[in-house]
Amino acid sequence: MSRRKTRPRTSPARPAEPAVTAESPCPCGLDAAYGACCGRFHTGTGGSAPTAELLMRSRYSAFVVRDEAYLLRSWAPETRPGEVDFDPGMRWTGLEIEAATDGTAFHQHGTVTFTARYVHGGEPGALHERSRFARHEGAWVYVDGDVGE
Numbered sequence: 001m002s003r004r005k006t007r008p009r010t011s012p013a014r015p016a017e018p019a020v021t022a023e024s025p026c027p028c029g030l031d032a033a034y035g036a037c038c039g040r041f042h043t044g045t046g047g048s049a050p051t052a053e054l055l056m057r058s059r060y061s062a063f064v065v066r067d068e069a070y071l072l073r074s075w076a077p078e079t080r081p082g083e084v085d086f087d088p089g090m091r092w093t094g095l096e097i098e099a100a101t102d103g104t105a106f107h108q109h110g111t112v113t114f115t116a117r118y119v120h121g122g123e124p125g126a127l128h129e130r131s132r133f134a135r136h137e138g139a140w141v142y143v144d145g146d147v148g149e
């Protein structure tokens, strides 16, 4: 295999956004660094999220860091899309978990109600959803959700 000459890297046209590193505060809002929080689930070094709430948090963070592979593998096979379209104009700015039912080590199902805040094209907005989670081969996966307000 021969190496092609790579073109000099010009900085790609991306919105000025600080990249999330392992040391960054985790986007999910827990008081932990990304690498020790949702990042360990994204890389798999932390196994899979032990509760539906932690899975929800890790999926929110995956939208922030645009980790499509993680989003797809933490999606129930019945509802999993072929790919995840990340809207380049969308910047997620915060997550609040409002309620969680079941979804622990003792359950097969769980729900998490949350508000995810964003700025889209300069306009702030919020997504309010009650998400359903289930276990698939032992690991929590996202099934679907009811979007409200």
Ligand SMILES: [Zn+2]
Binding pocket: 026, 027, 028, 029, 030, 034, 037, 038, 039, 057, 058, 061
């Ligand atoms: Zn996190």
